[in-house]
Amino acid sequence: xxxxxxxxxxxxxxxxxxxxxxxxxxxxxxxxxxxxxxxxxxxxxxxxxxxxxxxxxxxxxxxxxxxxxxxxxxxxxxxxxxxxxxxxxxxxxxxxxxxxxx
Numbered sequence: 001x002x003x004x005x006x007x008x009x010x011x012x013x014x015x016x017x018x019x020x021x022x023x024x025x026x027x028x029x030x031x032x033x034x035x036x037x038x039x040x041x042x043x044x045x046x047x048x049x050x051x052x053x054x055x056x057x058x059x060x061x062x063x064x065x066x067x068x069x070x071x072x073x074x075x076x077x078x079x080x081x082x083x084x085x086x087x088x089x090x091x092x093x094x095x096x097x098x099x100x101x102x
Contacts, residue, residue, distance in 0.1 A: 035065035039082040046089030055090035062086055 042058030045051065062082045 032065040032069040035061045035068070036078055036082050039065060040085055043082065043085035043089045046093055047085065050093045050096050052090065052093045055086055055093055058086035058089065059083070 039058045039061035042054045042061060046055030046058060062079065065082075066079055
């Protein structure tokens with residue numbers, strides 16, 4: 001014995017319906033992801049080429065990216081991997097055995 005309410009006509013307003021348009025992401029939203037990518041690139045360059053400046057640049061990019069990230073976008077695996085690649089690149093460039101320079 002429920003109460004039924006009859007609504008006459010269509011309750012929707014078709015003239016007020018608009019198609020959703022997604023806004024392009026702002027430039028400051030893309031900065032931490034780009035810096036994280038640069039960090040991995042510099043860390044790999046430091047690891048393979050044994051150039052200390054690349055390792056420091058990668059570590060700097062990783063730390064700046066970590067400082068500028070939103071807590072909602074935090075991806076701990078990506079940050080840990082980029083920082084560890086940079087630190088391992090620095091470690092290998094500082095403690096590499098002396099050998100021939102190419």
